Amino acid sequence: MMSEALRGHLDALILAVLETEPLHGYAVMEALQVSSGGALDLPTGSLYPALRRLDRAGLVESEWSTVGGRRRRTYQLTAAGRRALTNERTKWRDFSTMVEGVLRPGSAPA
Amino acid sequence: MMSEALRGHLDALILAVLETEPLHGYAVMEALQVSSGGALDLPTGSLYPALRRLDRAGLVESEWSTVGGRRRRTYQLTAAGRRALTNERTKWRDFSTMVEGVLRPGSAPA
DNA sequence: TCCTACATGTAGCCAAGCTATCTATCGTGG
DNA sequence: CCACGATAGATAGCTTGGCTACATGTAGGA
Numbered sequence: 400m401m402s403e404a405l406r407g408h409l410d411a412l413i414l415a416v417l418e419t420e421p422l423h424g425y426a427v428m429e430a431l432q433v434s435s436g437g438a439l440d441l442p443t444g445s446l447y448p449a450l451r452r453l454d455r456a457g458l459v460e461s462e463w464s465t466v467g468g469r470r471r472r473t474y475q476l477t478a479a480g481r482r483a484l485t486n487e488r489t490k491w492r493d494f495s496t497m498v499e500g501v502l503r504p505g506s507a508p509a
Numbered sequence: 510m511m512s513e514a515l516r517g518h519l520d521a522l523i524l525a526v527l528e529t530e531p532l533h534g535y536a537v538m539e540a541l542q543v544s545s546g547g548a549l550d551l552p553t554g555s556l557y558p559a560l561r562r563l564d565r566a567g568l569v570e571s572e573w574s575t576v577g578g579r580r581r582r583t584y585q586l587t588a589a590g591r592r593a594l595t596n597e598r599t600k601w602r603d604f605s606t607m608v609e610g611v612l613r614p615g616s617a618p619a
Numbered sequence: 620t621c622c623t624a625c626a627t628g629t630a631g632c633c634a635a636g637c638t639a640t641c642t643a644t645c646g647t648g649g
Numbered sequence: 650c651c652a653c654g655a656t657a658g659a660t661a662g663c664t665t666g667g668c669t670a671c672a673t674g675t676a677g678g679a
Contacts, residue, residue, distance in 0.1 A: 403516060403517030403634075403635080403667085404516070404517040404518065404600070404604050405517075405666095405667070406513055406514070406516030406517055406634095406635090406636095406665085406666065406667070407513030407514040407515075407516055407665090407666085408514065408608060409666085409667075411608075411612060412608065412611045412612065415611050415612050415613075415614075416611065418614060423626080423627095424626070424627065424628095425624095425625065425626050425627080431611065434610055434611045435607045435610060435611050436607070436610060438603070438607045439607060439611070441667095442667085442668065442669075443626085443627075443628075444628090444629080444630095444667075444668060444669065444670080444671095445666085445667050445668065447627065447628055447629085448628090448629085448666080448667080449666085449667085451628090452666085467625090467675085467676070468674095468675050468676065469625060469626055469627095469674085469675055469676080470626070470627070470674090470675090471625095471626070471627090472626090472627070487612075488612055490514070491608060491612060493548070494514050495605050495608075495609075497545045497546070497548045497549060498518060498521075498522065498601060498605075499605075500544055500545060500546060501522045501525050501526065501541065501544045501545050501549070502521060502522065502525050502597075502598055502601060503525075504525075504528065513636085513665075513666080515635095515636070516634085516635065516636070516665095516666090516667095517634090517635085519635085519636075533657075533658090534657070534658065534659095535655095535656060535657050535658080536657095551636095552636085552637065552638075553657090553658075553659075554636075554637055554638065554639080554640095554659090554660080554661095555635085555636050555637065557658065557659055557660085558635080558636080558659090558660085559635085559636085561659090562635085576657095577644080577645070577656085578643090578644050578645065579643080579644055579645075579656060579657050579658090580643085580644090580657065580658070581656095581657065581658085582657085582658070
């Protein structure tokens, strides 16, 4: 849907929903759906690789558990993850300001 | 710099600077630098392929000329290009609203 | 029994922005 | 005179990361 646009911003979104509490993958998916007002319907083929990427980068850490017979891998932010989130928020603000400025109509010449 | 973040948004930015007047490639580059407040320093390896893409998509059309011994290819928006720009603006607004909503801190639970 | 929701994961595709490189003109400074 | 920076255009090939499609398995309801 907004596939191409998401590039480079997904990590920030995932970190953001993990900020308030640890969540397992599927719950991250649902949290993103809710907090995006239904706009973000992330396929599992995007979500799970992204989580592993964040894991490898040391921004989240995971722990396995079994709830109701189903295996869950629960992720929580590391200290580095929280720092990264702060940084991502700043980068987003800069980026969106930049786009807004260019997209705004009427830098009209003579 | 903001390389990955730009993905999927560059076309909109280019269409935007072409809205007020036709420009040749190099001038598009400069216009983007100015209207982004210096934040966007697009390499030619990004710009020229993007312009050709927009051309193939029928969103701009080009015309060759020679000014001061230098060959210029000047691009201007087509009707479809203007429609696309309007559409891109809407899509950007939706996208940024979505990201803003997810990134905003404090969807805190109990 | 079958379908849906829950839950996790991978292989391989593809688009698009980037680096590096190339060509060529013009003006300026050493 | 020559080197260099700004102007002007272009392409080959790399890389990245989100997506499609697929695979696996449990639980619960129709």
